[in-house]
Amino acid sequence: MNRVSSKMALAVKCSDTFNADACMHCGVCTAVCPMGYEILPRKLFRYVQIGLEDKVKENISSIYSCLLCGMCAENCPAEVNIADNVRFLRKYINENEFNLS
Amino acid sequence: MPLPTKDILGILADNLNKRKSVLPISTAGATRWAKGLELPKGGKTILYTGHLYQLIPVIDAMAGQMSRLEDSPLTKYFGLGRNVNKLINMTFFMGMMASKNTRKDYDHMLRNIALLLKKANVEFGYLYGEELYSGALVYDEGLDGAFAKHAQRVCDLFKKHGVEKVITVDPHTTHTLRSVFPEYVKGFDLDVKSYLEVLADSGIKPTTLISDELALHDSCVYARHENVVEQPRELLNRAGVKIKNPTLCGKNTHCCGGPLESLFPSESHRIANNRAKQLKEAGDNIATMCPICLVSLRKAANGSAQVSDLSDTLARAYGV
Structure with a gap:
């Protein structure tokens, strides 16, 4: 069973960086992504927002293989700063999973 | 097996913390391009390469090795490699594998950029061996602790030389200095422009x-x-x-x-x-x-x- 991680939920709440509140799940980001990932970014951000840390960790490879090219944010109708959100996730994983900073 | 993300990020962060660059290269390798151009040392306006052009021949040589390691059982030894790299700068040896012609090619691009600026009557200096890598890759990978320390180091360098304007040569250094540094270093307000912006404004x-x-x-x-x-x-x-x-x-x-x-x-x-x-x-x-x-x-x-x-x-x- 997937459990909500209060640690991740708190980190998101306290972060100045992560913000996906305006995401409407329209899927434009997925459509324009050169990598063609289905998970990034909308599905992944939903996992983050509700604190499903295990689901986020299942997708570490996708998180680090984002090009940060910004094509998604450029075309996002809700102007979500998607690359900043991905960077936040990398920072969170570096600190909490890899013991790096 | 894919390349081990944790160990590679660890090597990048260790290198930046310990050796002030993700891929430390020799001072000679970083400054060779400027030989004979007689650029003044320092000054209020400087050309800042951020080492990216100079690093490409090294990255190119390393990339060939990394591609061969991807999906190889040898990836499990990256953790050991990280520990060895803490003591010996492994990337320095990787740099020695860079082709001389490729190095010359990228140095030539930097020379062209400097000569274009001179032609446009822009007065600028260069920090030579004191110049540092911008930290762009470490920022992108979310290694914020290492990046923040490095950003402060670069800003201290600018302060030491009384730099007011920075002319950059590549997009990553431009973005890091112009848009990212102000978020990490209090009071950072240098005027940062890409050489393309400077040339377009110059009426050359x-x-x-x-x-x-x-x-x-x-x-x-x-x-x-x-x-x-x-x-x-x-x-x-x-x-x-x-x-x-x-x-x-x-x-x-x-x-x-x-x-x-x-x-x-x-x-x-x-x-x-x-x-x-x-x-x-x-x-x-x-x-x-x-x-x-x-x-x-x-x-x-x-x-x-x-x-x-x-x-x-x-x-x-x-x-x-």
Whole structure:
């Protein structure tokens, strides 16, 4: 069973960086992504927002293989700063999973 | 087995913390390009390379090794490699594998950029061996602790030399210094401009009209983060170059795949191949404005198109 991680939920709440509140799940980001990932970014951000840390960790490879090219944010109708959100996730994983900073 | 993300990120962070660069190269390797140009040391306005052009021959040599390791059982030894690298600078040895011709080629691009600025009557100095890498890769990978310390180090260097204006040569250093540093270093307010912006503003006049067709590859970072889209076009238009824009261009440019080279080489090559195909549909004479785009697309084109740095065309057009 997937459990909500209060640690991740708190980190998101306290972060100045992560913000996906305006995401409407329209899927434009997925459509324009050169990598063609289905998970990034909308599905992944939903996992983050509700604190499903295990689901986020299942997708570490996708998180680090984002090009940060910004094509998604450029075309996002809700102007979500998607690359900043991905960077936040990398920072969170570096600190909490890899013991790096 | 894919390349181990944790160990590679660890090596990058260790190198930045300990050796002030993700891939430390020798001072001679970092400054060789400026030999004979007689650029003054320091000054209020400086040309800041951020070492990216100089690092490409090293990255290129390393990328070949990393590609061979991807999906190999040897990946499990990366953790050991990280520990060894803490004591001995392994990347220095990797750098020794860089081809001399490739190094000369990238040094020549930097010389062209400096000579273009001189031609435009811009007065600038250079920090020579004191110059530091910008920290861009470590920032992108979310290694914020190492990046914040390094950003402060670079700012202290600028302060020590009384720098007020910085002219950059690549999109990653431009973005890091102009848009990221102010978030990490209190009071950082230097005027940072790419050489393309400085040249476009300078009113430099072409000496040779070039009627070549040029398929232009916009850098994601320049176009989407730093609004550098029109300046290179203006410089090319002034010289008569016929710009062929690929379908995805300007703010909607397509990535070259380069950012994934260190962690996911085969994915990086897939994206580079897609982009090279798009560019070749626009023309087989391709220009880039970022050394990472250049190395990625050159490899992807594999001789089927001519891929060069924009500074090459500008140097010909503006007589340097």
